[in-house]
Structures are given as structure tokens and as C-alpha cells.
Amino acid sequence: MKFNPDADLDTSGVEDTRGSGGGGGVLPGGVIPVGGGIGGIILLVVVLLLNGGLPGGSDEPTARNTAPGNLASCETGRDIQTNTDCRFVFYQNSVERFWAAELPRRGKKYTRAPMRVFTGSVNTGCGPATSAVGPFYCPPDMRVYLDLGFFETLQRDLNARGGEFAEAYVVAHEYGHHIQNLYGILGRIKSRSGPTSDAVRSELQADCLAGIWTNHATTVAGQDGKPLITGLTEDDIARGLDAAAAVGDDRIQRQTQGRVTPENFSHGTAEQRMRWFKTGMDSGDMTACDTWSTDSL
Template sequence: MVRFNPKARLDRSRVRDAGRGGGGGTGGGLGGGGMRLPIPTGKGGIGSLVGVILVVVVTLLLGGNPLSGGGGDGGLGNVYSPSRLSDQQQGSERYAGCTTGEDANNSQDCARVAIENSLTDYWDAELGGKFRPEQAMVTFTGSVNTGCGAASSAVGPFYCPSDETIYLDTTFFDDVLEGQLGGPDGSFVEFYVLAHEYGHHISNLLGYMGQVRSQDTGPQSDGVRLELQADCYAGLWANHATTTEDASGNKLILDLTQDDITEAIDAAKAVGDDYIQKRSGGRVNEEAWTHGSSEQRRKWFMIGYQQGSLQACDTFAADRV
């Protein structure tokens, strides 16, 4: 189990809670495009793909190419910014008690703050001048408005490239990942998901999102390569997680165990396209894949974790993923 350094100081400035309805979105849409984990139908009315199931996808399937950066309002100049949340929506109460690593050891909310801090510190060191942190990591309940459009809990955790923000309704882990998909239960499951969504932010900064120009699906498609890159980046962060520090140079994470890595791998498998297709009672249709198979997701997480280099995660340069 991940153990945080009790002496570490947490930076809450980018972690916010939009509360219930956080802006009034009620649909499952994300018309402007967000990078999401696939989830099955049944929660919030997400439709199935070819009548089979699940697949809430990268926005390439929703028309246009939102990965170029344009938000639901048609451009970057006017997009929603999490900083525009009202004072009540800023989540001061939910995260107010998160000040130290000891708080992170005792609270999943505070652990979320610590993981965001760790991800930010790692990627700052890795990318140098190419790095800027995500605008925010926003938790919400029910629905939220974003630069990619209104979203409900049904879409699962996602990254919106238009406002460079990660959004999640934390009930996803118990209700969907564990309850509907039979995925693992453990704190590192959420940390893997957060690292995956942060990985989309890194792909955005490095220009890989701009390389996704087709709306094709399938195991070798650009969209799948982008998703597998985020898994690889999650593994890359996990490899270096115990080296990350707070602003004063204190280690943020003292210990990350093999059990934690196993949880991440099991979670990656549980959101594989083939696994979800089988779980939902349909046949495996490779050409409908948008995020990659369980084996692809496991493979690329482990490439990042075992090789520990940014270059190893260039899924777009690989002949086959």
C-alpha cells in the first residue's frame, strides 16, 4: 500500500471540488471532447456501440477532431476555466484538511491531493521547459460543466484538453470499475486512473494529440495509441513516484509496493475494450476498440514502469502496439 511521507506538505491549489451538479451539466455528452476511460452502459444512459455495450470513447467517434484543442464553445479563447468556479464550488471544505502527508495516509481525498502533487513534480522534472501543470483536478458529483461541454458521472474520469483539466466523480471506482466491471478494490486503482488522465495532459503538451487525425478505431488506430501512451506514462510515473518531492524537498511518497503495481495492472485490464465487450455479453470486435485490449493496456503500463524512460512510451513510433 502506498505510504506517504508524514512530513511532506501538500499543495491544494490545483485540486478542487465542484460539488453536486458543479455547473449544471446533465448529459453524458462532452461535445467538445475529453479523453475518457471506457465504461459500460447502465449508468447515466451512455449508449452502446453496435448494440454491444459500452465504449464511451475518445471524442474522435463523436465527430470532428476535438483533440486539436477547440472546446465546446468552438475555441480556446473563451473556454471554461476551473478558476471560474464560484467560491462555494472551489471545494474549500472537501480538501481544507489536506495539509500533510500524514493527512494523505488517513484520507483518500488527501491522498488524491498528494498524488496530484507527485504527478506534477515528476512531470515538471521530466519535461522541464515543455511542462505546465494541469489547470486543475476537479472532483464533482452528478454533473459538471467543462471546456469540453457538460458531463455527467456516466462518462467516468476524463481529461479535457480545452481547459487542461482532469475531472472525476469519485463514485466511479466503487460503482463502475469495481461494481460493474469487477475491477480491483484498492487506493492505487484511483492513483493509476489519475496518472493515466494526467498522461493525456502530457500527450497534449508534447503534441501527440495533434497526431490523432483519423476517426478510425481498432487495435492499431491513432486513438488507441494515444490511450496506450497514457497508460505508459502512468507506468513511467509509478517507476519514479518515490523520488517525487514537495516544494521544500521532502519526499512525497515513501513506499510503493508490488501490490500497488498489481492493482494498477488489474485496473488496466478491467478497462480493456475486449474485457468490457465480454463482460457486457457481446462478442469481441477488435475493429470497434478505442482504448486497447486488456493485454495492450497491461503491456504499455509495464513498458513505462519497467523501462522508466519517456522515449519508451512513444506509441506512435511503434510498428504495432
């Protein structure tokens, strides 16, 4: 990915609480909030594998600056040169600014959703959560929650190639759940498991919505009117697709329990996740992301 060094970054939608303490325990009932996205899968992986990784910027986990609250210092694109974590501000700014413009264009009001970065544990509108849950979106407080250590976990334990765009895919997926929430979709989820369950349809739609942002990523401008992300390569896209496949139910079940049990699917297969992400990316149009009325997931 190419980040614009001249772009002005907006940290008002990024809450960096690392090092400040947080919540404890798990979400009510030991489950993730509705629309938790990738988090539910990672919870299973952590329980079974007890360690874990995903993206960095190369095939190896990327070294990170983990100073408490360091995202607050990301004021311009050039700050990424001294604080590599600033890339997460780029992701958040680009994804949210895209949807903030796209929804009104479709006659729908957009409500902001901050991204809260934490370490270890955090209190949320869905209850206390730990980093074992992985990235998730909480509908009651309209926030995306992210422990940056998740990316190393997914890369190491689920064999994802990693990279900056794989990280961006994860952020865009969770914001896809925010879009679903604004449209009232998350509140209509009833069936939680099975190959054609509401949960699977929701997750695949979030993948598709992440693909839509990808289609427009290099055209999204920051608050100063300058593009935030100036280039995506074929390798970037391949790493995003690889990350989507890595969190497919079948891949995770085969790795953690040695067999595939479709009746327990909650997110979709590796092939489905890649296909719906690519559907959104190729079309750039929300109407292509109707996972609810199709019989061919």
C-alpha cells in the same frame, strides 16, 4: 501505498467542487472530449449496466469522506488519518510535480493542469459532462475531471480489485493525456475506432506515461522537499495492472455485449494496456512510450 505523514500537501492544483452544483447534460455530440481516456469506456459500461466501481484500498470499496470541498483541508500528510480523501491530493501532487520537473529536463515547458473533483455533473471547456463519462481530461481548459464515485463503479461492475494504487493509476493516466496535449499529440488524432486507430495509440501511450510516473513515484518530493509517497509494494503494482486490464476494450465488450468487436476498439485490449503500463514502469523513460510508430501495439 505508503504516504509520508510529514509531507506538506499543495491543494492549489485540486479543485473540489463537490456539493456546489455543476453542469448538466452530456458533452457535445454525446461523446467524451479528445483524450478523455478511461472515461469513454465507462460511459459505455454505465449505459449498458446502469450502475458501477473501482479502487478503494482493499478488495472492497473503501468508505469515503464525501463532505463538500473537503480536499481543501488537506494541508499535510497527517490529514489523511482523518480525511481519507486526502490521498487524491497525494496522487495529484506527485504526478504533476514529476512532470513539472521531467518536461523542462527534456527542454519542454510544463503547464499546470488542475484536477477538478465533482459529483454528478460539471461544466467544462469541452461542454457539460456527467459522472457517467468517468474520469477524463479536457484539452481546452487543461483540466483532469474526476468523480470519486467512479472508483466504486469500476470495482463493482468491471471486477477490478481496486486499491489506492489503482486510483493513482487512473489519475496518472489522465495526466498522461495532459502531457500528450502539451506535445500537440491530441490534436493530431484522426481515427477514433479500430485496433490500430489513433485513439487506441493515444490511450496506450497514456498508460505508458502513467507507468513512467510509477517508476519515479517514490522519489517525487513535495513543495517542502520531502517525498510524498514513500513506498509501493508488489501488491500495489499488481492492483494498478489489474485496473489497466479491467478497462481493456476486449474485457468490457465481452462483459457488456458477450463478444469482442475489434473494429470498435478505442482504448486497447487488457493485455495491451497492462503491457504498455509496464513498459513505462520498467523503463522510466518517455522514449519507450512511442505507440505511434510501432506496428506491434
